[in-house]
Amino acid sequence: MTEQALVDFRANFAKALNDKQLRRNLTKAMDSLRLKRKAVFADKEALERLRSVGNAIRRRSLSKLPELLEKLEKKCTENGIQVHWAETKAEANQVFLDIIRRHQASRVIKGKSMVSEETHLNHFLEEQGVEVLETDLGEYIIQLDHETPSHIIVPAIHKNRDQIAHLFHEKIPDTPYTEVIEELNAIARKTLRQKFFAGEIGVSGVNFAVAETGTLCLVENEGNGRMCTTVPPVHIAIMGLEKVVEKLEDVPPLLRLLTGSATGQMITTYFNMITSPRKPGEKDGPREVHLVILDNGRSNILADPELRQTLQCIRCGACLNHCPVYTRLGGHAYGYVYPGPIGSILTPQLEGLQNAGTMAFASTLCGACAEVCPVKIPLTDILRLLRNKSYDTQDSPTAVEGHGYKKNVSEDLAWKGWTAMNTHPAFNTLSTRMLGLIGVHLPRVGPLKGWTSVRTAPKFAKKSLHQLAKERGLSDE
């Protein structure tokens, strides 16, 4: 079930495309992210080898998923981390609320987590009267403006410094107007320091969870993630159940792939590996660590041998940065939490094709995403598969929710006509001749209008290739 009204993609796309400021901000940022990635992976041979390793690690993890999750749970529990399971978003949010209530806490500080965006955790907790503060600079910026992330790695990338300067000046008390980026950072540092100091519950995501040792790994640059997972007395981490890897030695290659693909960094400033709450004698760190493991449709995705590759994703965002559609629209136009190519394959599977299936069509199938994906997810193949399933009314054990939603009589008829036209020579000759005569007038009306309203309509030749060939005396062979 979807929680939101059906997204009006057409309107969203038109709006985004006409937003010149957004287009400028995005172009600049995406160009730069692509160049940085290219620079850090300059050695093609090394990169391909690393991608194969990454792909194998993720496939191996998924091939033993239930076993690894049990092992993770066992190891974490032995280490003193309390593990909670959630089949749905609502269950996950309730786990948070119960822990927060038990500690009579009201101030939550949060590191970046896309899964918590997926469950709309902030909104849920705020309705319950809990203050939730995003502490990653990008997340902090968009939270001030009541927005959602427009990118899974750089959430405020749609905004430029002027917009942020105005926002800080208006929303943070006693803040002078400045467009100097260093000063804007300093304002955020000062404001958030007090929050780290006073936070009662720290929340984080998880980049990799290691079954072998029961270790939660977090990748970050700012230090806010370490603050959230170290200063408050309670830390709650949330992960999608696909995030588990088998062994500790699986981590270094994935880490290289993640930071290189995401921001063109060899490594982030911090790689934070958490294996237990504060032990006796230790002087800091949370006294309680909780891990919430969320399904929310992932176990269904695992069933289909093709679609399950979606779960290999390490959320690096490279497919967004390289996507000609994303780089022109930004993330908000997609209308769901995960935008870009990964969003377009994941969301229809999580939310049902009938709700989010249009996302699978928001792609030119150019293949750039699959070419850069560090774990070699064949994104275009999956997009195509989901498009097919949108028309496939047959039920099967691995059917995606909402499959066949697009099947309709007029399209069926059109394709039947197309088939007939191209398989019967007489029809074919007749129709190409007709097109040559009246084709110029065709696209201005009917369903093709959408295409020609923003593009120059093609001019049909008076004579078809078939005719021309015949006139020159070429044989049919």
Added chain:
Amino acid sequence: MSSARERVFANLHAAMQRGGFKVPETGTPLPLTLSRQERIDRLKTLMENMHTEVYVVKADDWLNVLKELLRQRSLNGLVYGPGTPLAAALEPSWENDLPPLIPYNEEIEQFKDRLFAIDAGITTTRGGIAETGALILWPDAREPRLLSLVPAVHIALLQADTIYNTFAEAMNSERWQEGMPTNALLISGPSKTADIELVLTFGVHGPKELIVLIVD
């Protein structure tokens, strides 16, 4: 009604029944084998690129270099973890013109006010990684986690002999999988962000400066 755990596992097991899992050999990334000097140089260069100050110092000289660096800055204090060899070197030799040496000797609940007000912190490290340029820290009861995070200046002592080629080499040769600490960290520079227009700026929530003394 069954528990969320039961429902999730029932779904997972049903999915596994569909089979069709193809798992390629994992393979290994291209190896990296550098000499001791190359490892030091590479770590230094990469960390300097990330705005870290790195000094390669002799074993009998690091304390002097440290004091000199501290004298150049006006710092209100240097917090450290008592009970380490580092502490044993610092404590007896501290001089009055240096920022006062403050032991992190209470639990954070009592120490928080002070910790958040001290300018600098110093820690040992467990090792380094040449490939990507990073320090390895395993904070413990003596050297707490926040020492390397809360003060605006973090000074770290790194023994040149403990610089590995790669992260994988470090964890494999030290057999990390046999027992992970509460918290293990890799640190490659002062805290930074590029969240505004992708402009890289240093010193967001963690330290604004990272100073590494490589003891050779």
